[in-house]
Every structure is written in C-alpha cells, then in structure tokens.
Amino acid sequence: MFQQSRRAARIKPSPAIAVSVQAKALARQGIDVVDLSVGEPDFDTPAHVRAAAVVAMEAGETHYTAADGTAALKQAIAAAFLRDYGLRFEPAEITAANGAKQVICNALLATLDPGDEVIVPAPYWVSYTDLVLLADGTPVEVACPAAAGFKLSPEALEAAITPRSRWLLLNAPSNPTGAAYSEAELKALGEVLDRHPHVMILADEIYDLIRYDGGAPLSFLSVNPGLRGRTLVVNGVSKAYAMTGWRLGYGAGPAELVTAMAKIQSQATSNPSSISQAAAIAALTGPQDFVATALAEYQARRDLVMELLEDIPQLTPHRPDGAFYVYIDCSALIGCRSVDGSVLEDDAGVARFLLDVARVAVVPGAAFGAQPFFRISFATSRVRLTEGCTRMAAAIKDLTR
Structure with a gap:
C-alpha cells in the first residue's frame, strides 16, 4: 500500500502549472482560453542557438x-x-x-x-x-x-x-x-x-x-x-x-x-x-541582439496591458519594473456575485471566475503568498493580450454586489 512520506506531504504541486493544465484541458475540448498563467516566452529559441545544438549532436556530444x-x-x-x-x-x-x-x-x-x-x-x-x-x-x-x-x-x-x-x-x-x-x-x-x-x-x-x-x-x-x-x-x-x-x-x-x-x-x-x-x-x-529585440517587445506588451487593465476600474494593476508579469490587486472583486449566483470569496475564486466565465487563465495571489491579487503573464502576443483583457473587462462588468 502506498504511503506518502512526510516530506512529500509538506509540499504542493506548482499552482501556475496547475492552472495551465486546466486551460489546456479546456482547449482540448475546443474551448478557446487565453492562457496568461505561465511565465514562458512565446518566442522561438534563437536560430544560432538551435544550430549549435545540431552541430553538437552531429559531433557526437x-x-x-x-x-x-x-x-x-x-x-x-x-x-x-x-x-x-x-x-x-x-x-x-x-x-x-x-x-x-x-x-x-x-x-x-x-x-x-x-x-x-x-x-x-x-x-x-x-x-x-x-x-x-x-x-x-x-x-x-x-x-x-x-x-x-x-x-x-x-x-x-x-x-x-x-x-x-x-x-x-x-x-x-x-x-x-x-x-x-x-x-x-x-x-x-x-x-x-x-x-x-x-x-x-x-x-x-x-x-x-x-x-x-x-x-x-x-x-x-x-x-x-x-x-x-x-x-x-x-x-x-x-x-x-x-x-x-x-x-x-x-x-x-x-x-x-x-x-x-x-x-x-x-x-x-x-x-x-x-x-x-x-x-x-x-x-x-x-x-546578443535577440535579448534586446525581445526586451523591446516585452516592454511594448507591458505598456499595452497596463493601458487595458487601467481601464477596468475594479482592478489595480502594478506596473512592473522587469520580468514579464503584472500583479493585479483584485480586492474590489471580493464579495461580488457572478451571474450564476456564486460569490467571489477570495482571489482563488476570482481566478476560477475568470477561467470559467471569461475563459482567461490567471494565477491567484494566494500561490505567491500575498492576497487578494492575481498574476498575469504578458509573454504572449499583443493580440492574445488584448483579447484576454477585453474578456476580463466584460466578465467583471457583469458582477454585482
């Protein structure tokens, strides 16, 4: 009979990956989800780096x-x-x-x-x-x-x-x-x-x-x-x-x-x-030109996302100095009621609401040790970022007290 060790019982799976798995499961059902949960660049690895890997393989490394x-x-x-x-x-x-x-x-x-x-x-x-x-x-x-x-x-x-x-x-x-x-x-x-x-x-x-x-x-x-x-x-x-x-x-x-x-x-x-x-x-x-090119695109995406999020009065996004995430205060949503009657009791509830209703995957602040917030990643295209923020705005607009 399997018995989990105390060491294994102390830890939990990555919440960000868990959200991404849920988003991918919905996608396999044909549901379009804007996945803003995982911090992964959407760019391909630079060509000269991929070429070096091929050379290494051919050389027997x-x-x-x-x-x-x-x-x-x-x-x-x-x-x-x-x-x-x-x-x-x-x-x-x-x-x-x-x-x-x-x-x-x-x-x-x-x-x-x-x-x-x-x-x-x-x-x-x-x-x-x-x-x-x-x-x-x-x-x-x-x-x-x-x-x-x-x-x-x-x-x-x-x-x-x-x-x-x-x-x-x-x-x-x-x-x-x-x-x-x-x-x-x-x-x-x-x-x-x-x-x-x-x-x-x-x-x-x-x-x-x-x-x-x-x-x-x-x-x-x-x-x-x-x-x-x-x-x-x-x-x-x-x-x-x-x-x-x-x-x-x-x-x-x-x-x-x-x-x-x-x-x-x-x-x-x-x-x-x-x-x-x-x-x-x-x-x-x-x-190193890829690094500069990617940085310029990330900055453009950050500025776009901040503009879109700042137009949603119930959210307070904090402008990042680096990386490719925005941490968003959602305290104004706590206690709100969705169309189906469910109450958003915490930021985990907000994240579930955004996935179930807006079809946008985000990570709740509880995973990061600070509530009530949620995190989005802007390491995806401007088109998808615009779509995701538009969906969030529409879903939040329908919430009531």
Whole structure:
C-alpha cells in the first residue's frame, strides 16, 4: 500500500502549472482560453542557438558530462558574468543544472538542517517555500506590501533575522510582481546582512536581462562585493533566451558551496543535457541582439496591458519594473456575485471566475503568498493580450454586489 512520506506531504504541486493544465484541458475540448498563467516566452529559441545544438549532436556530444557542467559551459557562464556585471568567477565557483530551480534546490539541500530558517520576501515565486520545506527548512515569509513597491526593506529584513536564519532568498526582478531594486536599495540590504555573518544570500536573478529602466543589468553581488563569500547568484538561459524547454540553469558562488551542490546533483540527476549545455554556450557567448529585440517587445506588451487593465476600474494593476508579469490587486472583486449566483470569496475564486466565465487563465495571489491579487503573464502576443483583457473587462462588468 502506498504511503506518502512526510516530506512529500509538506509540499504542493506548482499552482501556475496547475492552472495551465486546466486551460489546456479546456482547449482540448475546443474551448478557446487565453492562457496568461505561465511565465514562458512565446518566442522561438534563437536560430544560432538551435544550430549549435545540431552541430553538437552531429559531433557526437551526446554522452555524460561532468555532473554540474562541462568546462566549456562554465567558461561561457564566467564570461557572461564578467560581461554583464563585471563579476569574475573561477570554474570551481560555477555550477550548471537542469534549470535554475534545480540550482536553488541543490543549494538548499546542501545547507539546510531541520529548523533552519530561510527568509522569503512575499510575494514570492511559487516554488520557493516548497523547496525550503523539501529541504527540511522553515520558510519565514516577510510581507512586502504594494505600498513598498513589493520590495523588502532593510527594517523588515533586520526584524526577520534570527539565530536560525540560514538564507535570504532575494528575487529581482521579481516573479510575480516585476519589482526591481535600485543600486541604493540593494546596498541598504547588504548593510543589514553585513551585520549578520551567519546569513547567506541566494540572489535569483533569472530575469536580470528583462528590465525596463534602460539601465545595465544589476546584480546583488556587484553592489555588495564584500558579501561574496556567502552569496550564490542564480541565473539561466530560460527567460532571456527563450529556452525554457532546454532546462539549463546555473549558479555562481563560494567554491565549497558549489562542491556540495554538485555532490547533491551527482546523486539526484547527474549532468544537465549535453545538448542543452552546447546550446547554452551559444546563447551566452554568441550574438546578443535577440535579448534586446525581445526586451523591446516585452516592454511594448507591458505598456499595452497596463493601458487595458487601467481601464477596468475594479482592478489595480502594478506596473512592473522587469520580468514579464503584472500583479493585479483584485480586492474590489471580493464579495461580488457572478451571474450564476456564486460569490467571489477570495482571489482563488476570482481566478476560477475568470477561467470559467471569461475563459482567461490567471494565477491567484494566494500561490505567491500575498492576497487578494492575481498574476498575469504578458509573454504572449499583443493580440492574445488584448483579447484576454477585453474578456476580463466584460466578465467583471457583469458582477454585482
């Protein structure tokens, strides 16, 4: 008889993926759903990256590699860190895995013991707290309200740190809010952490190249070089290079941490795909014009979506600084009644209503640790974004108190 472990029982499936599965199930029934739930670029992987994968296959690069990446890939990752941030890393300080999610998981598994705490600013990416629980840690959620730009303040960070604090998990630009920190804001957080040498920093910067302020990419570590000995910078090729399905993420940090993470990975999955590694080298070291082209299109989509959403008086969208999400305050909808008589009791109810009535898939804020909100992704065409927002407006208009 099957008996689920306590570890498995502590975590839940990804809510964003669950919503997308529902949307796809409706689509198989012939129902047109505008799926704004999943954060996945709709662009094809750049041609030169795909070509590099073909060359690698034809050259026989189809065998096992070192558990956490080839020497060539680590050199490419080091070159990208130097080019984008002026950060220098040695190969022993770099690890590659099956997506940035595995890098984060490896780091937590390699460092957490039962009772260890991980500070997680909320709203947060849906997987963070579950990954902490999977590693027997305790997530400590710190509310970062809309009035604070959904960003962690130095005061809130200071208050959250205890003797059991092991990590601060900082995601910027953020999923789900798109919030990005300025250099001064990152410096202020670094000053707090400098006073607490037992706290490590996991800087998830997977959306670093998707920022709308016109400035250069900004890394926590480049602003706080004095914290290098306890900072792990996590990134990957999924978002900036439209390579979600290739499953290739990477991290850079202290060599002893990277060694421990590689040990975990060697027993869990071994190396990431050799073909994906070859493709990632091409993405990181080849022409970068795709990144700029995609960024310009994302910004146009953001501006379009904000204009459409701001015309819906019951919704309060928050303009993102980066990434490709809008986090939307739907508190004005709570307590409203739909045509069938059902009451929208929370943001999960709002998301169900939008899927059932408007045929638009969104992710409720409860999944991100902040309510009542929902998240949409604008990593899809302007036509579909316009259709989705139009449908939401029409469905919401029919709600009553």
